[in-house]
Amino acid sequence: MTRDKARELMREALRQVAPDADFDTLPAGTSLRDDLELDSLDFENLVTQLSERSAHRIDEDDYPRLATVGDCVDYLAGLEASRL
Amino acid sequence: MVAEIFEFTMPSLGADMDEGKLVEWLVKPGDQVSKGDIVAVVETAKAIMEVECFRPGVVQQIVVEPGTTVPVGAPLARFAALGAPTSPGAAGSEAPAQPEPVAAAAGVSPHGPGPVAHPISATGPLIRRMAAELSVDLATVHGSGRGGAITRADVRRAASESTASRTAARQPHPGARISPYARQLAEQLGVDVSSVHGSGRGGAIRTDDVRAAARAQSEPARSKSGEQPAAAELTAAEPDAAARRAEAARQTTARLMARSKREIPHYYLRTTVDLTEALAWIRERNRELPVNERILPAALFLRATAIAAAHVSRLNGFWQNDQFVPGQAINLGVPVSLRGGGLITPAIMDAGQLRLADLAVRLRDLATRAKAGRLRGSEMTGATITVTNLGDLGVESVYGVIYPPQVALVGVGRIVERPWAVDGLLGVRPVTTVTLSADHRATDGATGARFLDVIGRSLSQPEKL
Amino acid sequence: MSTIETTYREAMRAAIRDALIRDDRVFLMGEDVGRYGGCFAVSLGLLEEFGSDRVRDTPLSESAFVGAGIGAALGGMRPIVEIMTVNFSMLALDQVVNNAATLLHMSGGQLNVPIVIRMTTGAGRQLAAQHSHSLEGWYAHIPGIRIVVPATLEDARGMLWTALADPDPVLIFEPGALYPMKGQLDESVREVDIDRAAIRRPGRDATVITYGATLGTSLAAADALAGEGIDVEVIDLRTLRPLDDATLLDSVTRTHRAVVVDEGWRTGSISAEISARITEQAFYDLDAPVERVCSAEVPMPYPKHLEDAALPQQVDVVAAVRRSIGDGG
Numbered sequence: 001m002t003r004d005k006a007r008e009l010m011r012e013a014l015r016q017v018a019p020d021a022d023f024d025t026l027p028a029g030t031s032l033r034d035d036l037e038l039d040s041l042d043f044e045n046l047v048t049q050l051s052e053r054s055a056h057r058i059d060e061d062d063y064p065r066l067a068t069v070g071d072c073v074d075y076l077a078g079l080e081a082s083r084l
Numbered sequence: 085m086v087a088e089i090f091e092f093t094m095p096s097l098g099a100d101m102d103e104g105k106l107v108e109w110l111v112k113p114g115d116q117v118s119k120g121d122i123v124a125v126v127e128t129a130k131a132i133m134e135v136e137c138f139r140p141g142v143v144q145q146i147v148v149e150p151g152t153t154v155p156v157g158a159p160l161a162r163f164a165a166l167g168a169p170t171s172p173g174a175a176g177s178e179a180p181a182q183p184e185p186v187a188a189a190a191g192v193s194p195h196g197p198g199p200v201a202h203p204i205s206a207t208g209p210l211i212r213r214m215a216a217e218l219s220v221d222l223a224t225v226h227g228s229g230r231g232g233a234i235t236r237a238d239v240r241r242a243a244s245e246s247t248a249s250r251t252a253a254r255q256p257h258p259g260a261r262i263s264p265y266a267r268q269l270a271e272q273l274g275v276d277v278s279s280v281h282g283s284g285r286g287g288a289i290r291t292d293d294v295r296a297a298a299r300a301q302s303e304p305a306r307s308k309s310g311e312q313p314a315a316a317e318l319t320a321a322e323p324d325a326a327a328r329r330a331e332a333a334r335q336t337t338a339r340l341m342a343r344s345k346r347e348i349p350h351y352y353l354r355t356t357v358d359l360t361e362a363l364a365w366i367r368e369r370n371r372e373l374p375v376n377e378r379i380l381p382a383a384l385f386l387r388a389t390a391i392a393a394a395h396v397s398r399l400n401g402f403w404q405n406d407q408f409v410p411g412q413a414i415n416l417g418v419p420v421s422l423r424g425g426g427l428i429t430p431a432i433m434d435a436g437q438l439r440l441a442d443l444a445v446r447l448r449d450l451a452t453r454a455k456a457g458r459l460r461g462s463e464m465t466g467a468t469i470t471v472t473n474l475g476d477l478g479v480e481s482v483y484g485v486i487y488p489p490q491v492a493l494v495g496v497g498r499i500v501e502r503p504w505a506v507d508g509l510l511g512v513r514p515v516t517t518v519t520l521s522a523d524h525r526a527t528d529g530a531t532g533a534r535f536l537d538v539i540g541r542s543l544s545q546p547e548k549l
Numbered sequence: 550m551s552t553i554e555t556t557y558r559e560a561m562r563a564a565i566r567d568a569l570i571r572d573d574r575v576f577l578m579g580e581d582v583g584r585y586g587g588c589f590a591v592s593l594g595l596l597e598e599f600g601s602d603r604v605r606d607t608p609l610s611e612s613a614f615v616g617a618g619i620g621a622a623l624g625g626m627r628p629i630v631e632i633m634t635v636n637f638s639m640l641a642l643d644q645v646v647n648n649a650a651t652l653l654h655m656s657g658g659q660l661n662v663p664i665v666i667r668m669t670t671g672a673g674r675q676l677a678a679q680h681s682h683s684l685e686g687w688y689a690h691i692p693g694i695r696i697v698v699p700a701t702l703e704d705a706r707g708m709l710w711t712a713l714a715d716p717d718p719v720l721i722f723e724p725g726a727l728y729p730m731k732g733q734l735d736e737s738v739r740e741v742d743i744d745r746a747a748i749r750r751p752g753r754d755a756t757v758i759t760y761g762a763t764l765g766t767s768l769a770a771a772d773a774l775a776g777e778g779i780d781v782e783v784i785d786l787r788t789l790r791p792l793d794d795a796t797l798l799d800s801v802t803r804t805h806r807a808v809v810v811d812e813g814w815r816t817g818s819i820s821a822e823i824s825a826r827i828t829e830q831a832f833y834d835l836d837a838p839v840e841r842v843c844s845a846e847v848p849m850p851y852p853k854h855l856e857d858a859a860l861p862q863q864v865d866v867v868a869a870v871r872r873s874i875g876d877g878g
Contacts, residue, residue: 020211022236039476041451051375157777265836
């Protein structure tokens with residue numbers, strides 16, 4: 001997945017879960033939990049959004065790799081588009 | 085034949101609610117509604133909620149306009165009753181569209197720009213921080229987002245407006261609409277009426293508004309200790325809509341909790357539960373489940389509590405008129421933190437009938453809707469026992485205050501790895517602390533102990549969940 | 550205290566009978582009050598008991614018999630003059646306004662007119678536009694006369710004697726709709742004060758000010774609102790002139806909200822006067838505009854549903870109180 005595509009997915013997913021957050025102005029290091037105040041349910045919803053939009057099943061084992069906004073974009077960008 | 089006219093009234097969405105603000109109508113005169121259809125959005129001191137109509141009918145007249153606050157029981161609209169129940173198909177086709185699920189309703193309200201005066205629930209920490217940095221009074225910002233939510237663009241726009249106009253907005257209006265008695269009271273209480281939001285006709289300030297403002301003034305900022313420092317500063321500087329709302333919610337919680345501690349002789353029990361089996365089990369399950377149905381550990385505790393409540397029914401119900409009244413079903417109250425700050429405790433209805441996987445889905449749905457301000461009125465009143473989970477916040481145990489008139493509250497702490505002996509062997513295992521706060525009028529410690537024991541045993545046999 | 554079950558009509562009759570017994574200067578006159586027993590049967594049986602000197606049928610000329618009554622009062626008698634309905638009293642307006650109300654003043658205090666004029670007022674009985682209006686508010690405009698409206702059995706029984714004891718003209722307006730009203734009445738009631746309004750139901754959240762037939766409507770509305778936790782005070786004015794400002798203002802200063810319920814038309818009505826006095830004297834205690842519930846500004850219709858639609862109903866009072874509370878906290 002291209003980086004632009006990854007950013008676009010993250011922007012959309014974040015808008016669902018934290019409508020008050022403006023992805024374009026957030027530094028990559030913005031912590032989902034500490035800065036955006038996502039709780040575990042919010043996080044789970046974010047993962048659901050990302051999974052659905054990327055058509056990639058994000059496993060719980062990968063959760064530690066999704067700590068910041070930038071992490072999420074990196075993670076998505078690292079996906080092969082063909083994987084399901 | 086003249087149809088019977090019935091009034092659709094402001095519902096009581098909790099024992100502590102005495103008035104509510106009609107935020108939005110989802111129906112208009114001429115619309116036909118079926119039993120259970122959501123017809124309006126109502127804002128209470130605690131939350132914005134969707135309200136169902138419990139009788140089929142046709143909307144005749146809207147009595148209360150959006151933005152109006154009325155007491156519980158006041159008529160909001162008049163409906164002509166539909167005598168013979170229409171066939172489900174017909175009713176379905178004529179019924180007004182249900183609000184779209186929140187997840188699909190990004191950006192724009194499906195019902196057009198809602199006349200939400202101050203959609204505070206949607207004002208999250210980032211907006212608050214930004215507003216504080218730019219010295220923007222959120223109460224004066226028109227929200228262009230979904231349901232009138234304030235977006236960052238709105239805050240920026242407000243900030244870029246001339247300083248003069250913003251200053252003017254905060255100056256006392258020489259012609260501010262205020263009732264004579266409210267003006268007199270404001271002088272007595274030392275309330276600056278230019279900062280008071282009027283809830284009366286045409287925005288007129290009433291005595292209730294002045295009293296609320298006086299309470300907000302006298303309440304020191306420490307009551308907002310749970311909030312962001314930035315938000316607290318904002319609150320102290322400008323008693324804006326968010327602060328008023330937080331204040332109202334604070335007052336509501338204060339009344340309820342004071343009543344609880346005044347009336348309920350609490351006893352507390354605590355146990356530590358080994359979650360090795362349970363966590364491994366949901367991990368396996370989650371590999372198979374669709375991502376959006378994954379089971380969170382929180383659901384485990386809800387399921388275990390539902391099982392325990394079924395076994396030890398004396399803890400599921402209410403203490404009313406000096407006696408225990410058993411709950412008709414097991415409805416689990418679940419406190420949910422709102423993004424705008426504040427807490428709301430809706431219920432998962434009839435949780436006793438739900439298996440773990442279903443309960444997990446319901447928990448997600450409930451939390452999502454709670455955060456989006458799309459709860460149903462019935463979900464606010466039904467809880468028979470509450471499960472509070474502070475695990476996300478890192479504490480190890482919670483000794484909670486019971487929600488009257490309920491008789492028990494289960495507290496769940498963080499899941500931590502601890503040295504743990506099993507069969508004489510020491511290992512490191514994930515454990516958590518489960519506590520029970522119970523009403524000693526309704527039960528004795530032995531009952532509570534059995535209850536916690538069932539929870540502990542249920543969690544050690546996850547396959548039975 | 551022993552009570553009897555009675556009706557408003559019977560309580561009125563008992564009051565007239567009692568007056569005829571207690572004071573031989575008292576006599577009753579009017580159209581059909583004797584042999585017919587009164588158009589609304591209030592004086593039924595009195596001719597037989599007291600004879601035609603004291604219960605006198607008159608010609609159909611309101612001006613003539615009200616004038617005769619004023620003359621009798623000036624001559625030392627204590628006449629009770631019955632006018633069939635308030636609409637017909639228009640024909641006697643000259644006597645009431647130009648004579649009864651003025652003579653004390655014009656004679657430099659030498660001539661007082663101790664007359665009591667009774668008449669039926671109000672709608673609710675399908676008697677249409679010439680028998681159903683509520684014009685007592687007009688009379689309350691006139692200095693020199695006292696206007697009372699009994700709305701309860703006790704007042705129906707007790708106001709007449711107090712009125713007869715007044716050295717000046719008193720007009721008693723009897724809401725026709727109340728004649729059949731049944732209830733328990735303390736047997737010992739003989740006379741009641743007619744100077745003060747009465748708080749018929751105490752409450753905290755709003756004051757409903759009313760009189761006559763709409764007292765019942767207002768009390769029913771207060772009951773309905775109590776079910777919603779709205780605690781309404783209901784004041785029965787009893788006397789429209791002179792108005793008991795003190796009771797009204799004291800109540801409004803406590804509740805901060807006032808709703809005036811008046812079966813008369815809104816424009817230029819007693820409800821307008823009350824609203825004005827509240828605004829003049831309790832403005833700074835108001836938390837909402839004064840609300841008024843009055844009759845529709847049309848001649849009273851004959852058909853039942855239209856008459857109902859024209860009159861203040863319980864739902865109207867409930868709605869007005871809610872507006873007041875909703876607007877005023």
